């Protein structure tokens with residue numbers, strides 16, 4: 001091992017939302033930060049969520065009031081700091097005679113939800129009148145006693161992770177995907193962290209390490225030898241199915257009470273082109289990376305949907321599903337048998353190591369990632385790390401510097417060769433960074449060339465150089481959701497573009 005080993009204050013294992021949030025917060029406080037993500041950013045749980053920034057209405061039933069209050073308050077912070085990725089969403093709660101939770105109980109829960117939220121931007125909860133109910137498309141009305149409504153927020157989960165990491169990078173953090181931690185070894189004042197990047201292996205010295213490896217938190221190589229407590233985990237899979245949104249279009253999200261007492265959401269997605277239905281709670285056996293929506297989960301979600309909605313002509317079936325995804329919640333095992341009942345509260349486990357230390361994270365929510373990072377930094381401070389003050393509640397995220405109205409205006413003035421629909425998608429994908437894409441085309445008009453319909457060369461180039469996309473799927477599934485709009489041949493064309501432009505840098509002349 002070289003004597004000139006690189007020193008960092010904080011090394012983070014895992015580029016999901018928790019690792020990203022800690023990296024951003026720590027970098028903004030002046031720390032020397034390095035982060036390793038072995039796959040692509042957000043390739044695991046953090047791109048397989050229900051994509052909600054929400055209080056978690058159902059957690060009220062479990063009296064997880066502090067978690068709900070904290071989550072509710074984060075909604076408006078996210079609307080302010082990431083307006084391009086987060087938007088308010090109205091949820092309707094249909095109440096029928098057969099449900100476990102009657103209207104009065106849900107109404108009380110919603111009033112408590114409003115009360116805890118300290119809301120300024122989001123609408124208050126309430127109840128639809130008969131006329132409004134009669135106009136709801138496709139909802140079965142036969143047994144309907146009431147329809148309540150409340151607001152939460154929708155977020156692009158994979159981009160939230162990415163923009164958080166890009167923000168950390170802009171503040172000096174060394175962030176990389178396809179960088180795999182292969183060994184953690186404690187020494188006098190911290191840890192040697194070895195990682196592989198391509199064919200090369202490197203070791204750095206980190207005074208502090210945050211292990212944010214999600215479902216793999218207990219499996220980070222060398223963790224056992226550090227002596228840190230490894231909590232027993234319950235791996236609980238949650239699946240979603242995606243339907244082509246039937247007509248007439250349902251524009252609201254729904255919170256449905258299923259016959260087993262569980263809550264299932266239906267969420268209109270991608271400019272109302274698709275409908276997402278989820279989620280489930282199923283034990284995940286084997287590697288969390290292999291999680292897939294099972295046939296039983298698919299049928300469960302379809303059955304719940306068909307109970308509440310009339311699909312045109314016939315009930316929705318497996319043939320209507322255009323996509324599905326499954327993610328694994330890594331929950332601390334609290335001994336409860338029913339996976340739906342295991343606590344969703346996050347846990348932090350810490351171990352001092354000389355003047356340094358190690359923290360392992362368990363659980364967490366997309367919604368509370370920013371607050372979770374603050375708690376982790378506080379814990380590190382308690383272990384001797386000196387940092388600047390909290391700052392993340394008000395600073396716009398990467399791409400978050402412009403309000404939605406301003407983004408709408410920019411989308412109306414695309415450079416020549418960029419279709420208006422594409423410019424609008426860019427506005428609510430890249431936010432204020434849309435100007436970087438425009439600038440590329442203004443300087444080199446040939447980059448407006450469409451590689452496949454709706455995807456211009458400038459966008460692929462931006463994705464590869466600024467956002468570290470290396471493969472077609474990085475771009476099609478996580479930087480954007482264009483996968484759902486392309487044919488197999490077009491997806492291959494995008495992959496080919498990445499193959500042909502390996503190693504591209506912002507200054508390269510690729511045309």
Ligand SMILES: Cc1cc2nc3c(=O)[nH]c(=O)nc-3n(C[C@H](O)[C@H](O)[C@H](O)COP(=O)(O)OP(=O)(O)OC[C@H]3O[C@@H](n4cnc5c(N)ncnc54)[C@H](O)[C@@H]3O)c2cc1C
Nearest residue numbers: 014016017018038044045046050052181214238364366367
């Ligand atoms: C089905 C489902 C729905 C959900 N819906 C919501 C929701 O709507 N709203 C909400 O607030 N929360 C939701 N959550 C919770 C939220 O998605 C998770 O809490 C969050 O994504 C966990 O993020 P993470 O960073 O801990 O883990 P992950 O996103 O899994 O990230 C861990 C990363 O570590 C990497 N890694 C592992 N080992 C190594 C190594 N040796 N070297 C380098 N990298 C490594 C992995 O590749 C992975 O990318 C949902 C969760 C699930 C499962």
